[in-house]
Amino acid sequence: MTEGVLLAITAGIMLGIYALPEKFTKGFQYENTWSLFFLLTMFVVPIIASMLLIEGFGEIFGEMPAELWVKMGLASFLWGIGVMMWSRAINYIGLSLGFSIFIGTVILIGSLLPFLVDGLPDTxxxxxxxGGILVVLLGIVLKGRAGLLREKDEAAIAPKGSEAAGGNMTTGILIAVIGGLLATGFSYANAVGRPYLHEASQAHGNADWVTAVAVMFPIFISGGIVMTAYFGYHLSKKQAWGAFKTPAFASNFLLILFMAVFHYAASALFAFAAFKLGDSGNTVGYAIYNTACVVTAIVSGIVTKEWVSASGKAKRLLYAGVACMIIGILVIAAGN
Incomplete structure (x- = not known):
């Protein structure tokens, strides 16, 4: 149990800091950073990890029914759009709000989806x-309000016409919420694909936790297709391909590779943590994982001075929103 809890916390911290290196890339536009990130995290890292960790990799996926590929592919396609919007939200409103609002929305919807499949639980x-969902929702509202106040505070001290005075907070919050709604496609793809992939993985002598790696392979590959099309179009539209020739490419690549590995590894490590926690892995473990992620993202945002110009009221709303999310996640876990 202790090992599982520590692994879930570690996975949450990894997910909470995966986007932090994006702040330190040089000479890249948004499209350069995130197109390279998604190329690595959706294709390169999952393919290498799956081929190394899954015994019978070729047979498992070569024999997977076409209907299952379609169902997982369509749901993962929506998840890919959601994650892509998440990256845009982070670019607009920073780590603190981008993570907490996106993940809060995922938890909100993800907690309701089982009711549609399995029916209502006991009273x-x-x-x-x-009750937990309402508390999480309150947390999202409070953090949204904190973001709007922060934007107002920054605009008050920024020169007219500058980016800080531009008013992107509402847009960023909306993108994070919609992205979170679409990202629940991951849960559906996981639910549909897990039975077959678990049985096939076990038949080839893999450990139970390897099922999670197998499930993530078609999800990440399918989700990456939409991102490739999106960023290919915008790199051309904004004529940003030339920015890859920056002298800082090597250091940028290492920073983005860190992002890709941490993003993928966080999911894989959580899957292992859930396995170690047994029956409580998908409830208590998931709560610990998301709580650690949100808290890490908030701390990262504060450390990198996202809130340095915010008023005391804005910061208090942020902290209250975080507290509501943590309490709500734990209450939902208890209910499950």
Whole structure:
């Protein structure tokens, strides 16, 4: 149990800091940084990890039914759009709000989806889950309000016409919420693909936790297709291909590779943590994972001075929103 908890915390920290190196790239536009990131995290890292970790890799996926590929592919396509919007939200509103609002939305919807598939739970569990969802929703609203106040504070001290005075906070929050809604496609793809992939993985002598790596392979590959099309179009539209020739390319590549590995490894490590936690892995473990992620992202945003110009009121709303999210996640876990 202790090992599983520590692994879940570590996975959450990894996910919470994966986007931090983006702040330190030089000479890259948004499209350069995130197109390279998605190329690595959606294709290169999953392919290498899957081929190394999954015994019988070729047979498992070569024999996977076409209908299953279609179902997982379509859901993963939506997830890919959601994650892509997440990256845009981070670019607009920073790590703190980008992570917490996106993940809060995922938790909000993800907690309701099982009701559509499995029906309503017993009354006590239902009351706890719905209560937790309301607390998470309150946290999202408070953090959204904190973001709008921060933008107002920054605009008050910024020169007219500057980016800080431009008013991107509302747009960024909206993108994060919509991205979170679409990203729940991951849960559906996981639910649809896990039974076959678990059985096939076990048949080839793999450990239980390897099933998670197998499930992530078609999800990441399918999700990466939409991102390739999107960024290919915008790199051409903004004539940003030439920015890859910057003298800082080598250091940028290493920073973005760090992002890609941490993004993928966080999911894989959580899957292992859930396996170690047994029956409580997908409830308590998931709560620990997301709580660690949100707290890490908030701390990262503060350390990198995202909130240095924000008023005391804005910061208090941010902290209250984080507290509500943490409490809500734990209540939902208890209900489950």
């Amino acid at each position: 006590d569990s239902l009351v706890l889950i719905l």
